Each structure stands twice: as C-alpha cells, then as structure tokens.
Amino acid sequence: MPALRTQNLLPTHVRWTKDLLHLLPVPRFVAQRKGAKAICKPVKPKDRIKWWNVVPGDQVRLLGDKTGTIHEVHLINKFSNRVYLKRENTADESKSSDPRKQNVSKQVPYSRCQLFCGTFSFPPAAGQAEPQKLPVFATRISTTKPFWHPTMHRFEWKRFAAATIPKLPGATGLPEDRLHIPWPKPNPPRKVDPSLYDTPKDVVTEITYTPPSLPASFDAPVPEPPSEQLYISTLRTPQAVAYDAAQPFEVHVSKELTNPHSRAKKQARWQAYQEYRRRLLAQMVAEEMRDLQGRTRAVARADATYKWKARLEEERKAEVLRRWRNRGGEADLLRTKERKARKARRENERLKNLVLEDAPNQVIPRAQA
Structure with a gap:
C-alpha cells in the first residue's frame, strides 16, 4: 500500500475509492499543523467510514433542515468524515470583491446526509384527484460486496436504498425490491472553439498518401520497392x-x-547482440577444442570462456570509446587542452613583460659570481 501523504488528508473531488489510505492513523505532527498548512482535524481511525456512499456529484438533504433544501456534494474528506456542499452565491456575495467570500463550501458531517433518490409519483392526497410527485430520500443504504476492478484501478460496488422516506408505494422491504441508486456521472469536458493555433478537423482527416496498389492475382509478379x-x-x-x-x-x-528508440527496435538489437555472444562463444570453444595441447576438454572450454569474456570486455570498452568520440568527447578534450595551453602561454608572456616601478625599500638581487 502506498505511503500516507499530506495531500491525502485534504478534501477531494474524486468519486471513486482507489485505496484505503484513509483508514491509516495520521501522524501527530501532521494533525497539529497550524496556519496555511493546517488540515481539518481527523477523527479516530476506528470511527472513519471505509466505503463511502456519498460522493461528489450526489444530491443530498440534511437531517434537521426544516426547509428540506437539496444540496449538491462538492468535496469529501474521508479522514474527518466531512462532506462539503456546493453553495450558490447570493447577489451580495457575487458583488463582493473578497474571493474568500465567494464559492465557500458548507461542510457537514457525513451522518447528516440523506441521498436524494429522485422524484416519484404517489397516490393523491386527501381531497385531491391528481397523483402527487414527491422527492424521495434514502434513510438506510445497503451495498453489494466491494471488489477491486483491475482495469479501472479502483474499488467498485452498487448501492441501494433499503429504506426511503416517504416509503415508496408497493415496497415490500425484500432485497430484490431495493431501489438502485446510480453513481453520479462526471461532467462532460468543456468544448472550446478552435483557435488559430489549432489544426482544423478537415486538415487532419485529409488523405495525403495513397499506397501503391498490389497485383490482384498471386501469379502476377510482385512489384519491387523503389531503390x-x-x-x-x-x-x-x-x-x-x-x-x-x-x-x-x-x-x-x-x-x-521510424523511431530507432522504440521498444521493438531495442528488443531486436538486444536479441541480435545475444545471438552474436552465443555464436562467438561457440566459435572460440570450437577453436580451443581443435588443438587441446595436452589439456582436458573441460580446461579447454574454461580457457575459451575466459578469452570470450575478455573479448567481450574489449569490445565493450571500444564501443564506449566510440560513443564518447561520436558525441564530441574527444573534440572537447582537445579544445580544453588547447585552452589551458593558451592560458599558460599568456601567463608566461605576462611574467616576461612584467616591469616593476621604482619605489623605496627595493632591493635588486645581484647575480652571484
């Protein structure tokens, strides 16, 4: 399991459960951070929710809210069991220049959220003839057994409303009558009009090369490729x-x-080199076996193997030297030597042309006889 990092403790907009890192204990030095690096206070690991059924994109209502307003989930924090609700800005907040007062999410505990299952038709109320449509919320949720999806790299399961409020007409409470709650679909990507720097679609789909046609019958001669x-x-x-x-x-x-560094080209070169090593070893062993010179076959094979390894090492060093020369290493070395030689010559010329001005307390050494 990957290590727990600070970004895992922050609210996320990811709908899927890709790991179970939120069940790990949080280090104390991380939980007690203050200032700009402060995080929401995490709850104890035993109190955290393992499989989250309220994810970003869901519509929920809050327990205890007398207005019954339906909110959209914006973010979730699996370490603190908090759900961040998306809030629309009022007219006064939209005019405010303070960005901290705009798009501020309201966070509530996970236990206060009731999933919105949709609007259903119910029998008409007393004194009315037409059926009434009421919003239905899940009061108890049941799920299938989560499993790991190897292709999507995440855990997947289905969620159902085992009990709803108001109770659906004809609901028996049996497992097969549970109301399936689909997961929220991600928002489609925003389409942007192409600019002058984008290639038009007709230019991309234009056919600019037509391969030569091959003969229709097998008896016809195959055309040779151009030289x-x-x-x-x-x-x-x-x-x-x-x-x-x-x-x-x-x-x-x-x-x-064609790309010479593709995986297929690299594999072909490696296979060719391995075949060359095997052929070279077989050739050197055969040469040693032809003239044993009083040695046993095992000793002759060992000598051939030693010479084979020495030969490969020499070829490797020669290849390293060749690559060093091809990438300009030898030219750089010669240029460095010439630069150092010029610097030494300039220093010698400077010392030869050095003239000291007359000043007191100067002693000119005399040549010894």
Missing part, C-alpha cells in the same frame, strides 16, 4: 540517372521516419 540508393543518386546528379518522380516519397525515408 533508396537510386533516389539519393538522383538528388546528387539529376541528369545522370533517370528517376520516376511520381513514386511515393515516404517509401524512401521509411528508415528515417
């Missing part, structure tokens, strides 16, 4: 070689357009 060397020769001397300019240009630069 890459012929194309290069045509670029150098256009008049010397005849070349069909109608041939597709992409065929000639297929090697340049």
